[in-house]
Amino acid sequence: MGRRSSKPDDTRAGLAPRPITRRRVLQMGAMGMVSATFSVLGTACGGRPVRGKNWAWVVPKDVQSLDESKRLFDRMRRHGIEGALVQGDPERMAKLSPVARDAGVELQCWIISLCCRDEEVQKNHPDWFMISRKGDSSLEKPPYVNYYTWLCPTRPEVQEYMARRVADLADIQGLAGVHLDYIRYPDVILPVGIQPKYNLVQDREYPEFDFCYCPVCREQFRKEAGVDPLELKDPSASEAWRKFRWDRVTNLVNNLVKVAHGKGKKLTAAVFPSPSIARRLVRQDWPSWNLDAFHPMMYHKYYNQGIDWIGRVTEEGRAALSDRVPLYSGLAVYMLEPEELARATQIALDAGASGITLFHAGHMSDRYWKQLNRALRS
Numbered sequence: 001m002g003r004r005s006s007k008p009d010d011t012r013a014g015l016a017p018r019p020i021t022r023r024r025v026l027q028m029g030a031m032g033m034v035s036a037t038f039s040v041l042g043t044a045c046g047g048r049p050v051r052g053k054n055w056a057w058v059v060p061k062d063v064q065s066l067d068e069s070k071r072l073f074d075r076m077r078r079h080g081i082e083g084a085l086v087q088g089d090p091e092r093m094a095k096l097s098p099v100a101r102d103a104g105v106e107l108q109c110w111i112i113s114l115c116c117r118d119e120e121v122q123k124n125h126p127d128w129f130m131i132s133r134k135g136d137s138s139l140e141k142p143p144y145v146n147y148y149t150w151l152c153p154t155r156p157e158v159q160e161y162m163a164r165r166v167a168d169l170a171d172i173q174g175l176a177g178v179h180l181d182y183i184r185y186p187d188v189i190l191p192v193g194i195q196p197k198y199n200l201v202q203d204r205e206y207p208e209f210d211f212c213y214c215p216v217c218r219e220q221f222r223k224e225a226g227v228d229p230l231e232l233k234d235p236s237a238s239e240a241w242r243k244f245r246w247d248r249v250t251n252l253v254n255n256l257v258k259v260a261h262g263k264g265k266k267l268t269a270a271v272f273p274s275p276s277i278a279r280r281l282v283r284q285d286w287p288s289w290n291l292d293a294f295h296p297m298m299y300h301k302y303y304n305q306g307i308d309w310i311g312r313v314t315e316e317g318r319a320a321l322s323d324r325v326p327l328y329s330g331l332a333v334y335m336l337e338p339e340e341l342a343r344a345t346q347i348a349l350d351a352g353a354s355g356i357t358l359f360h361a362g363h364m365s366d367r368y369w370k371q372l373n374r375a376l377r378s
């Protein structure tokens with residue numbers, strides 16, 4: 001579940017960029033004069049420098065035209081957001097790249113990774129999809145929602161497919177990197193705040209939500225551990241079987257890092273909110289990933305938590321990573337009032353985040369931008 005996106009019930013629908021007001025036009029003009037350097041801009045805009053480096057996820061509907069994109073990127077930049085994680089195909093990215101550069105915004109392409117709706121793959125490679133402990137293919141019988149069709153990271157063909165996707169994007173001039181989303185297993189256990197929506201009480205790992213028991217996974221685990229995972233009395237209790245699956249995603253990610261770095265590009269990811277939650281719910285052992293940055297999705301309401309929890313999971317993630325790797329706290333704008341977004345931002349930064357990442361830019365109204373700007377410059 002991505003952010004967003006990362007949750008089955010999550011909607012990526014956002015608000016359209018707001019119309020340009022006369023005041024905004026004046027602001028944009030003023031900004032254009034000082035857009036040559038980030039530090040000058042940061043100081044000139046709010047009188048105080050921006051705290052951290054900050055990002056926003058951007059959905060395709062908010063960057064449909066180059067004019068719209070320019071308005072959005074300029075607006076982000078003026079309010080302390082220097083990076084955009086934008087969903088779109090390689091052609092769109094190539095067009096957006098100079099627009100982002102002119103606005104002073106770093107552009108990374110946000111891709112949906114192992115949750116695969118690529119019709120060509122679904123049609124020609126049904127065997128690439130994960131199989132549950134119950135024996136159902138996620139392609140034919142997806143858990144929770146109909147788009148939950150997942151590729152198995154153990155398969156060499158899937159690893160090659162993902163490497164090709166990253167390599168094709170990394171070839172785009174001006175694109176700073178590739179941002180992975182849904183880079184994990186489907187939720188063996190949903191976040192506790194989402195379970196009621198599906199009429200579920202997931203007090204343990206149930207077979208229909210437990211993946212992957214495809215022939216390739218079973219054979220590889222049997223070779224390593226001497227047992228077919230389907231023969232384990234309680235697969236959820238097996239440390240070896242748990243680690244085997246963590247390592248499948250870790251190995252895939254670390255190979256993709258090599259692909260991106262080989263082309264001089266960054267690789268980053270949207271991950272579950274803390275390392276312990278990520279391992280338990282979706283088999284993401286993200287502190288073992290050699291990424292250039294992490295954007296954990298700290299969508300507190302999915303976990304029945306208040307805003308202060310954002311500080312606690314930020315601290316846990318920060319402690320698990322080496323100091324040189326940035327962690328940006330992902331905030332769900334639609335779960336927060338504007339004043340709460342400001343407070344959540346301050347809590348995340350005070351807890352050691354390198355910045356925040358908004359999910360998503362389309363939800364930001366004038367009131368949100370004003371509050372965010374204040375928090376980032378406090």
Ligand SMILES: [Zn+2]
Nearest residue numbers: 152212214217
């Ligand atoms: Zn498998």
